[in-house]
Amino acid sequence: MLLSGLSWLIAFQIVGTLIGAGLGLAVPGPIIGLVLLLAYLMRTGDVSAALESAGGQLLRYMPLLLVPAAVGIMAHVQVIARQLWPLLATLVLSLLPALLFAGWLMQWLVRRQTRGEG
Structure with a gap:
């Protein structure tokens, strides 16, 4: 079941990559x-057991994916310090x-749920 869910996730990633490359986005x-996976899940209205299993397994290992980013920040702290204000401005402007x-x-989503659509 896990392999099936991972296959679906990878398939959506490949299709997204092909669309992005094909349209030059x-x-x-x-x-x-x-986004395609989200649209698919909204259309079907249900998460399959395979996708739920794969997502759960990936979430268990999420902290391991953050370690390289933390190491990169520690290794390049001088560069980040020199560019602190532009980085902060970019973060704030993208967060808004x-x-x-x-x-x-x-x-x-709340309005949709109160109308009984979801």
Whole structure:
């Protein structure tokens, strides 16, 4: 079951990569695949046991994926310190649209649920 779920996740990633490369989009293929997976899950309205199993297993190992990023920050702390203000400005300016979208999406989902659609 785990292998089936991982196969589905990889398939969505590959399709996203092909779409991104084929259309020349600046969005990474795995992100496009993630949006396609979200659309698929919203369309079916259910998460299969295989996808749930694969997602659960991947989440167990999520901290291991963060270790290289932390090491990179520690190794390049001088470069980051020199560019601190531009980095902070970029982070804040990119966080605001994400927060606005998350708030809008939450309101939309709550309205949808209260109407009995979800």
